[in-house]
Amino acid sequence: MNESEAHSLLAIADDELILGWRDSEWTGIAPLLEEDVAFSSIAQNEIGHARALYELLARERGITADELAFDRSPEEYRCSRLVELRLLDWEKTVARQYLYEQADAKRLEQLMQSDDPELAGLAAKIDREEAYHRMHAQMWFERLKDEPRFTAALEELRPLLDADRDEHSPELSELWDEMTMVRRSQPAGTAW
Amino acid sequence: MVTTEQVWEALAEIPDPEIPVISLVDLGVIRDVGIANGSVRVEFTPTFLGCPALEVMRDAMAERIRALGAEPDIVVRTDDSWSTDRITPQGREKLRESGFAPPAPRETSAPTLVQLQSNAFRCPYCGSTDTRLENIFGPTPCRSLRYCSNCRQPFEQFKTI
Numbered sequence: 001m002n003e004s005e006a007h008s009l010l011a012i013a014d015d016e017l018i019l020g021w022r023d024s025e026w027t028g029i030a031p032l033l034e035e036d037v038a039f040s041s042i043a044q045n046e047i048g049h050a051r052a053l054y055e056l057l058a059r060e061r062g063i064t065a066d067e068l069a070f071d072r073s074p075e076e077y078r079c080s081r082l083v084e085l086r087l088l089d090w091e092k093t094v095a096r097q098y099l100y101e102q103a104d105a106k107r108l109e110q111l112m113q114s115d116d117p118e119l120a121g122l123a124a125k126i127d128r129e130e131a132y133h134r135m136h137a138q139m140w141f142e143r144l145k146d147e148p149r150f151t152a153a154l155e156e157l158r159p160l161l162d163a164d165r166d167e168h169s170p171e172l173s174e175l176w177d178e179m180t181m182v183r184r185s186q187p188a189g190t191a192w
Numbered sequence: 193m194v195t196t197e198q199v200w201e202a203l204a205e206i207p208d209p210e211i212p213v214i215s216l217v218d219l220g221v222i223r224d225v226g227i228a229n230g231s232v233r234v235e236f237t238p239t240f241l242g243c244p245a246l247e248v249m250r251d252a253m254a255e256r257i258r259a260l261g262a263e264p265d266i267v268v269r270t271d272d273s274w275s276t277d278r279i280t281p282q283g284r285e286k287l288r289e290s291g292f293a294p295p296a297p298r299e300t301s302a303p304t305l306v307q308l309q310s311n312a313f314r315c316p317y318c319g320s321t322d323t324r325l326e327n328i329f330g331p332t333p334c335r336s337l338r339y340c341s342n343c344r345q346p347f348e349q350f351k352t353i
Contacts, residue, residue, distance in 0.1 A: 034327040037337075041329035048242020048333075052270050121271025128272060128353050129240055129333070131302030136328050138305055 001116050006057060007078075009119070011165060012107065013053035014079035017069055019100060020046035021175060022083060031090055042097075042133055049126045056122065070183055074168060074176040082160040084172040094140045095153035101137040103161055104130060194260045199225045199232055202256040209245040209252075210332050213290040216249060220278030223269055232257045233265040237274035239353065240333040276353045287350060288316045293338070295350040303352055308336070315340035316347055323347075 001009070023043035030036035054065035061068070082100060087093050108130065111123035144150035203225070204217040216222055216236070224235040234253055238246050250266045257264035276295035279287070284294035293316045296303070308325050315323050320342035327337040335348045 034329075034337075037327060037331070038329040041333050044242040044244070045240060045333055046242070048240060052241045118271070121273070124272035125241065125270055128275075128302060132328055132351065135303075135305040135308065139328075 001056075001060065001114075001119055005111075005114060005116065005119065006060070008107070008111075009053055009057055011078040011080075012104075012111075013050045013057065013069075014077045015083050015100075015104075016046040016053070017050035018077070018079045018172070018175065019083040020044070020050060021179065022086065025086065025088060026093070029088075038136055042136070045129050045133070049129070052122055052126070056119065066183075070179060074173045075166075077168065077172060077176075078165050079168075079172070080161055080165060081163045081167070081169055082157060084169050084175065085160075086171050086175070089153075091144065091147065091150045092153045092157065094137070094144060095150060095157050097133070098137040098141050099154065099157055099161055101130065101134045105134060193230070194227065194232065194257075194262045196225050196227060198260055199227070199234070199257065199262075202260060203234070203253060206249070206252045206256060209248040210243075210334075211287070211290075211292065213286050213292075214279075214283050216253070218280045218283030218286065220280060220283070221249075221274060223274065227262070231263040231265050232260075233267060235267045235269050237269045237271070239274075239276075241270060242333060274353075276350060279350075291316050291347055292335070293347055293349040295352045298352050313338060313349055315343060315345065317345050318343040 020043045023039045023046060026039035027036060027043070030039055050069065051065055054068045058065045058068045080100075082096055085092075085096075087096060105127075108123050108127045112120050112127060114120040114123065200217065200222075203222055204215050206216045208214050208216060208219055219239070221239065222234060222236045224233075226233045234257070236249070236253070238249075246268070250268070253266055254264040275298045277298050279294065287294045293313060296313070308328065311321050311323055313323050314321050315338075318340060320340055322342045323338045323340045325336065326339050326346065330337045330348055334351055334353070336351055337346060338349045339346045
């Protein structure tokens with residue numbers, strides 16, 4: 001894996017970890033039971049992808065995936081501003097999902113072409129799973145595409161996709177505190 | 193000294209933690225078993241990367257191998273070489289008998305929403321294809337929810353990976 005690949009991999013892993021946490025915030029309170037199940041499942045998948053990517057990166061650095069995922073300060077995360085926001089607003093959540101999955105598909109396609117067979121193989125596996133997230137996003141897009149609140153949410157959130165990844169919203173720090181608190185709550189000597 | 197056959201037999205007794213009607217061997221997730229210097233190396237692929245049963249499966253395999261008097265070396269493979277096509281014919285039949293529709297064959301490109309919404313999926317209870325998609329997601333990442341309009345029975349459809 002070359003340096004530019006490692007750099008982009010960390011950004012993807014951070015995106016998937018943070019979006020996974022945000023998606024999980026719908027567990028138990030989504031407007032439809034089906035969506036409660038869907039967002040919980042998507043969250044689980046995203047965090048699974050983050051773990052696999054962190055493991056690949058952590059091995060090269062001689063640290064663990066958990067250390068790489070959680071032992072950095074919030075400013076050091078490389079995630080997109082889009083995934084940081086705590087959006088407990090249905091149309092915005094669906095808009096984010098749609099924007100994110102489209103962008104994610106493009107970069108996965110690139111990673112699948114990597115000369116590093118391990119990286120290309122992992123990207124291909126992730127893409128097989130993401131195909132179901134894309135279908136879910138597409139289904140909601142078709143349903144809401146003529147709703148002004150939804151189209152406004154798309155326009156509002158779209159610029160955050162390409163915003164500078166070194167700049168973060170205060171909401172990322174809040175989430176980081178929450179993640180750290182959850183992590184420290186693990187009793188010594190137990191496995192998750 | 194333990195043989196690869198003994199290891200395969202021992203692993204065939206481990207049920208999938210989330211769908212216990214099928215063993216890890218029937219699920220096709222065990223990719224390779226190798227023996228060297230008293231240590232047994234098992235390579236396996238999770239169905240989904242975020243599968244919470246990953247650690248449970250790893251521990252169960254290690255325990256069975258230790259019971260055979262060998263040191264386990266369990267390696268997780270995270271590439272795209274496993275697909276639901278690797279579920280054995282017996283495994284597919286066990287799934288169907290238990291009310292899980294086995295996965296459709298993998299195609300070169302990923303399945304589409306139009307395909308999932310079509311009525312090409314067969315109800316594991318009555319065999320009708322008059323079924324509809326209820327939810328792409330289900331109780332675990334590897335399953336979708338469908339409803340059979342013929343026998344009016346909801347059922348779980350194994351996703352194609």
